[in-house]
Amino acid sequence: MKDAPVIHSLMDxxxxxxxxxxxIFHRHPKVPVEFSFINRSKSVLLGKKVDLGQxxxxxxxxxxLRFTPQELHYIMGTYEYGxxxxxxxxxxxxxxxxxxxxxxxxxxxxIELGFAGEWAKxxxxxxxxxxxxxxxxxxxxxxxxxxxxxxxxxxxxxxRLGESLDKLAKYPGITFSEFGTxxxxxxxxxxxxxxxxxxxxxxxxxxxxxxYLAQKYGLMPVGTNAHELPMVYSGxxxxxxxxxxxxxxxxxxxxxxxxxxxxLSIFLPDTYGSDWFFKNCVDADxxxxxxxxxxxxxxxxxxxxxxxxxxxxIGVDPRTKLVxxxxxxxxxRMIEIYTKVxxxxxxxxxxxxxxxxxLGFKSISIVVKPTKANGYYVVxxxxxxxxxxxxxxxxxxxxxxxxxTNTFQEVCHS
Amino acid sequence: MKDAPVIHSLMDxxxxxxxxxxxIFHRHPKVPVEFSFINRSKSVLLGKKVDLGQxxxxxxxxxxLRFTPQELHYIMGTYEYGxxxxxxxxxxxxxxxxxxxxxxxxxxxxIELGFAGEWAKxxxxxxxxxxxxxxxxxxxxxxxxxxxxxxxxxxxxxxRLGESLDKLAKYPGITFSEFGTxxxxxxxxxxxxxxxxxxxxxxxxxxxxxxYLAQKYGLMPVGTNAHELPMVYSGxxxxxxxxxxxxxxxxxxxxxxxxxxxxLSIFLPDTYGSDWFFKNCVDADxxxxxxxxxxxxxxxxxxxxxxxxxxxxIGVDPRTKLVxxxxxxxxxRMIEIYTKVxxxxxxxxxxxxxxxxxLGFKSISIVVKPTKANGYYVVxxxxxxxxxxxxxxxxxxxxxxxxxTNTFQEVCHS
Numbered sequence: 001m002k003d004a005p006v007i008h009s010l011m012d013x014x015x016x017x018x019x020x021x022x023x024i025f026h027r028h029p030k031v032p033v034e035f036s037f038i039n040r041s042k043s044v045l046l047g048k049k050v051d052l053g054q055x056x057x058x059x060x061x062x063x064x065l066r067f068t069p070q071e072l073h074y075i076m077g078t079y080e081y082g083x084x085x086x087x088x089x090x091x092x093x094x095x096x097x098x099x100x101x102x103x104x105x106x107x108x109x110x111i112e113l114g115f116a117g118e119w120a121k122x123x124x125x126x127x128x129x130x131x132x133x134x135x136x137x138x139x140x141x142x143x144x145x146x147x148x149x150x151x152x153x154x155x156x157x158x159x160r161l162g163e164s165l166d167k168l169a170k171y172p173g174i175t176f177s178e179f180g181t182x183x184x185x186x187x188x189x190x191x192x193x194x195x196x197x198x199x200x201x202x203x204x205x206x207x208x209x210x211x212y213l214a215q216k217y218g219l220m221p222v223g224t225n226a227h228e229l230p231m232v233y234s235g236x237x238x239x240x241x242x243x244x245x246x247x248x249x250x251x252x253x254x255x256x257x258x259x260x261x262x263x264l265s266i267f268l269p270d271t272y273g274s275d276w277f278f279k280n281c282v283d284a285d286x287x288x289x290x291x292x293x294x295x296x297x298x299x300x301x302x303x304x305x306x307x308x309x310x311x312x313x314i315g316v317d318p319r320t321k322l323v324x325x326x327x328x329x330x331x332x333r334m335i336e337i338y339t340k341v342x343x344x345x346x347x348x349x350x351x352x353x354x355x356x357x358x359l360g361f362k363s364i365s366i367v368v369k370p371t372k373a374n375g376y377y378v379v380x381x382x383x384x385x386x387x388x389x390x391x392x393x394x395x396x397x398x399x400x401x402x403x404x405t406n407t408f409q410e411v412c413h414s
Numbered sequence: 415m416k417d418a419p420v421i422h423s424l425m426d427x428x429x430x431x432x433x434x435x436x437x438i439f440h441r442h443p444k445v446p447v448e449f450s451f452i453n454r455s456k457s458v459l460l461g462k463k464v465d466l467g468q469x470x471x472x473x474x475x476x477x478x479l480r481f482t483p484q485e486l487h488y489i490m491g492t493y494e495y496g497x498x499x500x501x502x503x504x505x506x507x508x509x510x511x512x513x514x515x516x517x518x519x520x521x522x523x524x525i526e527l528g529f530a531g532e533w534a535k536x537x538x539x540x541x542x543x544x545x546x547x548x549x550x551x552x553x554x555x556x557x558x559x560x561x562x563x564x565x566x567x568x569x570x571x572x573x574r575l576g577e578s579l580d581k582l583a584k585y586p587g588i589t590f591s592e593f594g595t596x597x598x599x600x601x602x603x604x605x606x607x608x609x610x611x612x613x614x615x616x617x618x619x620x621x622x623x624x625x626y627l628a629q630k631y632g633l634m635p636v637g638t639n640a641h642e643l644p645m646v647y648s649g650x651x652x653x654x655x656x657x658x659x660x661x662x663x664x665x666x667x668x669x670x671x672x673x674x675x676x677x678l679s680i681f682l683p684d685t686y687g688s689d690w691f692f693k694n695c696v697d698a699d700x701x702x703x704x705x706x707x708x709x710x711x712x713x714x715x716x717x718x719x720x721x722x723x724x725x726x727x728i729g730v731d732p733r734t735k736l737v738x739x740x741x742x743x744x745x746x747r748m749i750e751i752y753t754k755v756x757x758x759x760x761x762x763x764x765x766x767x768x769x770x771x772x773l774g775f776k777s778i779s780i781v782v783k784p785t786k787a788n789g790y791y792v793v794x795x796x797x798x799x800x801x802x803x804x805x806x807x808x809x810x811x812x813x814x815x816x817x818x819t820n821t822f823q824e825v826c827h828s
Contacts, residue, residue: 073491076491
């Protein structure tokens with residue numbers, strides 16, 4: 001029997017693709033952008049492990065998908081953020097959206113996979129590229145397994161999930177959302193995990209970043225923005241910010257502010273390093289107005305201390321400000337961070353790979369990132385130099401421009 | 415085995431309840447209104463045919479229902495009318511809506527069923543009251559049927575539906591929507607009919623008035639407004655319009671215009687008689703701006719001729735204006751009307767009882783109508799005096815005020 005397609009709906013992606021997608025559509029729809037698939041787990045020769053013919057078929061299938069009327073109603077009707085977020089022109093655009101073409105080949109045993117096109121359309125490849133490669137890779141891990149062997153894998157996954165939820169249950173102050181779409185073991189497994197969280201943790205489980213599952217289970221669709229925005233903006237405004245990357249970052253923040261206001265006012269500061277960001281791109285007024293930030297690399301506890309000090313310096317009570325921790329978490333780390341922060345700030349947790357892909361297999365660390373925008377290389381440094389992406393020279397240039405001194409380094413499995 | 419509840423979702427009602435509902439919520443939420451159940455088929459002693467205990471249980475069950483997040487997304491996200499229609503405050507209101515209490519007893523063998531309360535909440539009883547009584551009545555018709563006897567009833571329904579669709583298929587210019595929620599044979603049967611129409615008539619079937627089924631099948635949710643608005647407005651503005659019912663009608667039209675503009679600009683003229691309405695409540699500017707009207711009583715062909723003349727008199731090409739015919743239609747009548755109008759106007763058809771309740775049983779003619787608003791009796795005359803509703807004296811008074819002379823009379827089964 002042939003497997004069902006990995007992606008069956010254009011909603012089966014992170015909600016932030018739509019919040020970002022609308023802003024892109026309104027402000028920079030035609031900017032030429034290139035997204036590249038990157039395998040950080042270099043020892044895994046993905047080009048050999050994954051059948052490229054099958055991968056091509058899956059990606060072609062995604063190009064045949066369109067948003068259904070129900071899905072458009074769902075997106076357009078988002079009411080969970082305090083005011084209507086999506087405008088009619090954007091829904092109109094989504095109605096006819098087809099994902100642009102992709103480039104796929106094997107190179108040195110690895111997968112070379114790229115998505116080039118107008119930003120407003122190419123942006124939707126990010127999640128799909130990752131979900132599909134991950135699921136095909138995971139299927140290959142179980143190739144030849146008997147039915148009972150598969151049962152045991154799932155049984156293992158259930159017990160691991162149960163163990164994590166039991167640990168968290170001891171800390172009713174820990175709230176979390178499911179963020180694992182891109183790195184899930186499979187579509188079905190993520191669906192199961194989300195359904196369990198809804199059932200077992202009605203008070204502490206706050207929603208999922210997966211738009212399809214948010215609709216299916218009536219959960220809050222969770223998400224704001226990603227590094228994609230600051231990265232592509234650095235290309236768009238490169239002529240203006242040749243020696244001052246802060247220029248493009250401030251433009252991005254202002255556009256976001258204008259598009260969504262208070263509802264989605266969450267900083268994602270680590271594109272060029274969080275210290276640099278908070279010193280150079282944000283003023284006291286923004287810090288006061290915005291709800292908080294998302295911590296996606298570096299050391300969570302240090303990040304929280306830095307924010308607490310910063311807020312205090314400008315006379316803001318840190319207990320009124322939020323940090324969303326979302327970097328490679330598991331239950332133990334959530335508990336450690338929560339305990340360390342000790343209610344000196346509002347906290348919540350985005351639970352990714354360890355939630356949706358925790359069945360005993362070692363997961364691969366892959367990403368799809370913008371590598372070029374408006375003709376320029378674009379990069380991300382992050383607070384963990386292992387997570388840096390982009391052309392090597394461009395990365396060095398960016399480090400020089402922002403005076404990057406961070407030495408924290410941690411191999412990431414997510 | 416116990417039957418499933420007739421109503422399982424607050425979306426299982428006409429879309430116009432939401433378009434009207436928002437305007438009511440925005441403008442006159444607290445007006446005290448009474449809706450009454452009326453059985454026009456007086457020879458059928460409904461109070462004996464329907465188990466009142468069961469009816470009470472069904473109505474109580476509806477009071478336990480709430481809108482789900484998915485349903486709120488769906489309503490809020492309505493994009494089919496050219497611009498966003500629903501405002502955030504209304505969705506906020508629907509989030510916590512519980513239907514108000516009802517009054518139910520048997521009187522002289524008939525069902526006495528009333529819904530009194532604030533207009534913004536009581537309005538949602540209309541459809542449910544009718545759908546529930548109809549389905550309980552229809553179940554009773556088949557009480558004691560063997561499984562095969564039930565099969566034959568459905569087989570009959572399928573063939574009748576097929577015959578109608580075959581007739582319509584010869585006239586590809588006839589477009590229609592399904593309007594049969596309130597008088598359906600059963601929830602399941604309406605679901606089936608809509609699914610067949612979607613499958614068999616992809617070009618000519620334009621949507622359904624049932625919001626739940628519109629979502630389920632990705633169809634256009636069809637609807638604008640009902641007599642409820644002009645009737646309740648006549649109560650609200652009674653002090654101002656004691657001798658001039660046109661005053662309240664004009665207020666209603668102006669409010670509707672302000673709430674929705676072009677998207678829902680469809681007149682429903684027959685509350686006090688269509689001739690009177692077009693002479694007294696509408697000016698040439700409105701006739702020019704509004705898309706058209708819905709014909710719900712009287713003689714459709716005569717109605718069309720009157721509109722054609724009217725539009726011509728003010729220099730408007732009638733071929734640019736729409737009539738939605740929606741009064742007790744079947745395939746033969748649609749074809750007759752379509753042929754007679756002969757493309758001198760835009761036409762489309764709302765297909766009700768004959769679509770959703772055509773399995774060989776004689777259907778009962780029931781309605782739920784506002785009978786009091788703001789402390790005054792309110793009435794509907796219509797272009798068929800058999801369809802008049804309201805306190806007898808109040809009906810006579812209204813006839814006198816508008817100079818009602820219509821003598822057309824036709825017993826209605828819908």
